[in-house]
Amino acid sequence: MQYHIQTDPIWEAFKSDCDCPLCAIYEKTESRLVEQYLNEAVMEPDYRVEVNKYGFCAKHLSKLFAGKNKLGLSLQLATRIATVRGNITPVKTHKQAVKQAEKLNKTMDTCVICRTADENMTRYAYTVAQMFACEPEFRQVFQKSNGFCMPHYTLLLAESNKAGKLTEIYLHELVYLQNKSLDRTVHDLDRFAQMFDYRNAGSAVRPDPDTIPDTIRKLKGRII
Numbered sequence: 001m002q003y004h005i006q007t008d009p010i011w012e013a014f015k016s017d018c019d020c021p022l023c024a025i026y027e028k029t030e031s032r033l034v035e036q037y038l039n040e041a042v043m044e045p046d047y048r049v050e051v052n053k054y055g056f057c058a059k060h061l062s063k064l065f066a067g068k069n070k071l072g073l074s075l076q077l078a079t080r081i082a083t084v085r086g087n088i089t090p091v092k093t094h095k096q097a098v099k100q101a102e103k104l105n106k107t108m109d110t111c112v113i114c115r116t117a118d119e120n121m122t123r124y125a126y127t128v129a130q131m132f133a134c135e136p137e138f139r140q141v142f143q144k145s146n147g148f149c150m151p152h153y154t155l156l157l158a159e160s161n162k163a164g165k166l167t168e169i170y171l172h173e174l175v176y177l178q179n180k181s182l183d184r185t186v187h188d189l190d191r192f193a194q195m196f197d198y199r200n201a202g203s204a205v206r207p208d209p210d211t212i213p214d215t216i217r218k219l220k221g222r223i224i
């Protein structure tokens with residue numbers, strides 16, 4: 001079976017007992033890309049064309065700024081600003097101004113790291129479905145995993161046809177895993193809320209501080 005992306009990170013993430021194996025893969029992919037845009041991509045013309053065109057989102061700019069190559073970042077920002085500057089055209093009426101604002105907002109809402117990471121994640125989701133179909137051992141690991149964050153669950157749904165003849169079985173397992181995972185989240189939230197009940201005031205058991213961050217990650221992916 002020819003996979004479209006390497007399978008080692010998929011095995012590793014699914015065996016790690018984490019809340020979303022695709023988030024674990026995303027974090028590694030993202031860190032690698034941030035490093036790349038602080039190192040070899042700075043002087044590489046092909047990368048520079050992409051950086052000039054798409055720029056970076058706020059999250060990735062702050063990650064780049066936290067990195068070690070301030071000179072490299074300043075060079076990339078300077079050429080990106082030149083592109084942004086080039087998109088500004090003279091406007092005379094309010095109608096033209098609103099149109100220009102819409103156009104600029106669209107060009108500002110792009111990120112070369114997000115684009116590449118998203119492309120990679122689609123390929124990983126594709127490969128998860130293929131591995132489910134082709135590797136019985138992976139099917140077992142998949143069934144024992146803890147479900148996914150909702151953005152990665154929808155990505156897996158979208159790529160589910162890559163399981164070929166096993167698509168229906170794959171979808172059945174996927175839906176089952178996700179419902180089980182969301183039920184667990186609701187159960188954890190219930191327990192968390194119960195800890196605030198006056199009847200538990202003297203209890204030594206404290207509310208689990210991870211409950212709310214875990215729930216937010218379940219709904220939105222790794223934003224915190």
Ligand SMILES: [Zn+2]
Binds near residue numbers: 024148
């Ligand atoms: Zn996820």
Ligand SMILES: [Zn+2]
Binds near residue numbers: 056059060111114
């Ligand atoms: Zn980004």
